[in-house]
Amino acid sequence: MIVVDGTLKRRLGAWLLAAVGVLGTFLLVEAYTSAQRAADRAFDSQLEAASLTIAEAIQWQDGQPVVEIPAAAFQILATDQQERVFYTLLDTGGREVTGNLDGVVTDALREAAHTEPVWRFVDYHGTPIRLYGRELKSAGWDAVEPVQIWVGHTLSGRDALARDLFVRALTRFLAMVILTGLLMWLAIRTALRPVRRLRQLIRQRDADDISPLNAQVPxxxxxxxxxxxxxxxxxxxxxxxxxxxxxxxxxxxxxxxxxxxxxxxxxxxxxxxxxxxxxxxxxxxxxxxxxxxAAQLLSLARLRHADEGSPGRIDLAAVLRDTVMEWAERDDAQHHDLGLAPLPDSPADIQGEPWSLREMIGNLIDNALRYTPAGSEITLSLHRETDAVTLTIEDNGPGVSRDLLDRLHQPFERGGRQDTEGSGLGLAIVDSIAHRHQATLTVYSTPGHGLRVCVRFPLLTEEARP
Amino acid sequence: MKLAFLISLLLICQMPSMLMAQARTPLHVEAALDLQVVEPLLDKFRQAHPDIDLQYEDNSTLKVDEQAREAKPAPDVVISSAMPWQMARVNEGLAQRLDSEAARKWPKWAKWRDEVFGFTFEPIVTVYRLELARHMMPPSTHADLHTLLKTHQDLLKGRVTTYSPSGSGVGYTLFQQDARYSPRFWDLVAAMGAADVSLENNTRDMLKGLTEGTYWVGYNLLGSYAMHWARSHPDIIVQIPQDYSLVMMRMAFIHRDAPHPAAARTFMNFLLSEAGQKTLAGSTPLFSVLPDVIGPYTAQRLRDQVGDQLYPIPINASLLAFVDPMRRDAFMKRWNREIKILSP
The missing domain is CATH 1.10.287 (Helix Hairpins)
Structure with a gap:
């Protein structure tokens, strides 16, 4: 029964979606932060330029820093986004010489700017602003005290630029996703083409065409x-x-x-x-x-083509005993010494069908009777191991040459003998039955010293007992 | 038929005012803009918005600035010609954004952050008495005025007037801007100092002195007031300088803490609207900023008459430099030095 379990396209699509989802999240987070960084860099440089312009205008008069703030500095600070601008010039003691940043520059900020330029986002009466401060070691004729220049502006330009950059990154990403999806779809179609070709090739075959496939496949x-x-x-x-x-x-x-x-x-x-x-x-x-x-042929055909029956638990020792008893009474067996070795004490339970097992043992005995001269000894025995039980039949007849051993179980093989009335089907039937019981058939022979046939059945364990 | 339509239209127009008559929204406009000059505009507004009770306070630029900073409750709308101070207040965050069609359409060079708008276009002019022309060639450029002061020092002594940079925000702004454009401005200051220049705090006082004959020539007067004045005083001649002429813009913003923000927005939108600007151009000498408004007083018409030498004081962050206390001190120091430099 063939059950349709989704389609390859949907599966690949789901993977693409997952990849896009995970990668996309990372990419977009990265794009967002880098857009922020880029915007900050761009606008920070404006602050720096404004600060430089103001620094240029600082002069010292009577030991006091004096600055005629250049109008251009404010233009630079405001940028074309028309930011609100903030600036202050602090003397060495931290007093405001001029400016409009009352109280925003704290002592901590001044301390920080003392060692190196400071960039900060701070709050100016409820409005977030970007602040840049640096210390200027100005030279004068009568004073060399450092002053600090602080400049700042509002953030609308940064926000707008960051948003713009992010939207652009987002657009690029979405375009990429759509393109990838399209390419993926094409790739799936192309990749599945050999499968379709193979299917067509198989569908076009005649019912009895069993020649090998002749196809180009990846x-x-x-x-x-x-x-x-x-x-x-x-x-x-x-x-x-x-x-x-x-x-x-x-x-x-x-x-x-x-x-x-x-x-x-x-x-x-x-x-x-x-x-x-x-x-x-x-x-x-x-x-x-x-x-x-004809009966044997029928039996073989039945064995080979019958459906698996419903085998049950069966004691092989009992079957063996019954069958040997039955055969010992037949006329055919009167010229041979048919014997049964002592059976093991414990039952040898296997999974099997009684009729086919009896058929097998019968065939083994029949074979032995037919292919050995009168007066030969034929002995059946059962040997129990931990997980298997081996049924053995031995005779002291002429045996079979080594190169014939492998072919013995094939139908119509008589072991190179034409002098018997056997059909050559016996061992073939045995082999089929052994096969049905997951048993292994082994044939040992020393020419001149008889033939030994072993059938090794897997034992049913105690736990499996119903 | 037509009459019935008109009557019904009139009724519909009247209805809101009848309904709102009991509860009119007050609106406090604090302005440095002469009431008699701006009256037609205000009338038009009252007519269009009878539901708003407009209170218009006309004050000096310094007083307006103080009101904007400290008054409780704050005024709704602040109008002033002291451009740097207006700019500083907006930069401080005292203004609120006006988000309207008119605000968006307003020319970019005449607004800042969509918070403050320059809504007039007033040239800065030189004014002289007709009498002056009898003695000498009247000045048409800054250089001419400098030459006249040098060559007719004896005749013009005590008869020259201009703004006081310390007493008037407008005057200070104009001189700062003059100084930015030409270093020779300081020669003019020195020459005016040598002519015992009289420093006044507003254009009206200068115009009065000119009419009375105390002054023969006045430098850097507000063209809007002067032109208005000259229409009723034929002996007063208004000259727009031909080399360059500054243009001052009244700047208006809605106060952040405006008690009546909706009415304030209505007023601002009216100022910036085509109707408001049309009234400005037709009934006041304040000149309309909008290029497509037609009337005797428009920026466009002024440009056609005077040419390209109109230099509006830019509405941008550079104005803030003028209110920097240290820069102001430095400027005043130089002014006081230059004005005495030629005096004996």
């Missing part, structure tokens, strides 16, 4: 395309296996049917009732084998 999509190709590859393998199986099965069924046909033809040509009887016996045996073969 690096990020390579994994996905590669996974798709792997899926197609598995599908192809599955289909090939199915075809092979069908072909093999047909072939296997064809041989006994051809035998039946030739036997019955020979019998029809004879006139002797003995031959008929002989032929009928052959036909009976052959059809029994064929029917068993």
């Amino acid at each position: 690096g990020e999509l390579y994994d996905m395309a590669e996974t798709l190709n792997a899926l197609f590859e598995r599908q192809r393998e599955g289909r090939d296996a199915l075809l092979r199986f069908t072909a093999d099965a047909s072939h296997q069924l064809k041989t006994p049917l051809a035998g039946l046909q030739s036997t019955s033809e020979l019998a029809l040509q004879s006139t002797r009732p003995d031959d008929w009887r002989q032929a009928l016996q052959t036909v009976h045996d052959s059809s029994a084998r064929t029917s068993r073969l």
Whole structure:
């Protein structure tokens, strides 16, 4: 089931918004403070210029500083924003020689200006003003006492300039955000184009087309395309296996049917009732084998394609005991020494289906009976470990050569033997059932010393007991 | 039909005044501007705003300044020709901002901070008696006056008058401005000193002396008053100096602590309005500042007559230098030195 969980565009948009929000806050705070600083710098220099102009006009007469305040100084102070202007000239004792700043310049301010020029925002009867003060070591014929010049003005020009600068920064920022959003949108469209192309490519394929994809994809999509190709590859393998199986099965069924046909033809040509009887016996045996073969094929097909059943908790020891008992009574087993090693005391509970486990054990026993000479020993045992239980079947027959071991579990493989009546499906069925139970199938063999098949099941833990 | 319309219009116009008759808002205008000169303007205002009870106090510039600083309750509107003092009061924060259409439209060079407005355009003139012309070529420039004082010292001795820089704010401002424009101004001061110049505190006294024959020539008189006077005194000639002529502007502001700020704003808006300026240009000799107002007394017409040598005293922060006590002291020291320099 495919659930639509938002869109990439919306997700990227949200990220952009978050980035713009966080960055924007920082940028705008920075823009605001720097606009303030820039405005202050610009207007502070006016104060400095006015202060210089006044300083130029200071003269000393009879030991007293005298200044004919230049009108230009006020023009500079007022700026073109028409600020209210404030100024004062203080003598060495802090007395106002002239000016209109009564009481605003405190002793602390004078002390500060004594060492270096002072910039301050102060309050003048309820109006905030910017004040600049510096000490002037003026030279005269009869006095060298320092005087202080203080100038100031109101803040409307600074505020207006700062506001102007900030609004400009804000406008630039907004334009940038809009542009970024637009570019992002374009980028998303462009970036998603390969995905659309891939989708189209897949949509255009025929239902049974399982050839690898042939597409140009960006690096990020390579994994996905590669996974798709792997899926197609598995599908192809599955289909090939199915075809092979069908072909093999047909072939296997064809041989006994051809035998039946030739036997019955020979019998029809004879006139002797003995031959008929002989032929009928052959036909009976052959059809029994064929029917068993068909049953095994059915069983394998069922195992491979059946849905996962609902396996329950089952004691493997009990199943093993029952199955071995059942087989020991059959006619087929009368020429072999079929035995069961002592079972472990504690139950060996696994997750599984009784019918398929019985089928598996049966197939293992059947295999052993068929591929060993009469009189061979066949022993089944169960070995319990902490988290697994291993079912083992051993015989002392001829065994299988090492290079055949890996192929034994494939259908229609008879371990290089043509002298038996086996179909070659036994181990394949065992393998399928083991696979269903998450068990591992291992085959050990030493040529001349028999074959040992182990199936290792994961144990159900005590806690998982329902 | 037309008559009925007019009558109804009249009724509508009368209605507010009938309603407001019981509760008229008082408005106190403290001004250094002669009542008889400005009367037509005030009448027009009273006519347009019958709901406002206008009290107009005419005082000297120094008295007006004192009232603006100290009076309790404060006057609503302060008008004065002592430009630096008006500027200083506004700089102190004694004015409140006028935010109106008329204020915004007012020429930039005639206002400061939208708080104080120069609403008249009064040239500074030289005035002489017709009698003077019989003895010599009447002066048309500052240099001419200097030459006359030098060449006809005996004839003009005791017959020259001008403002007292210590007794009149207007006079002091004009001399400061003169001194800024030309260093030769001090030669003129010395020459006037040599001619035993009589220093008066206002234009009216100088005009009286001229009419009576005490003075033959007066320097730096307010053109508005002089022209008004000359219309009824044919022996008085008003000369706008041809080299440069200062222009003084009456400055008006609404007091920060105005008890009736709404009425004050109404009055200011009227002063700056087209109607107010039209009255100024048509019925008073105060000259309108607005360039598009038409009438006998407008800045534009004056410029057309005199040319480019009109130098309005700028309404900006530089005026503040004139009220700096130390600069004033220095100026007065120099004045007193120069005026005696040629005396025996």
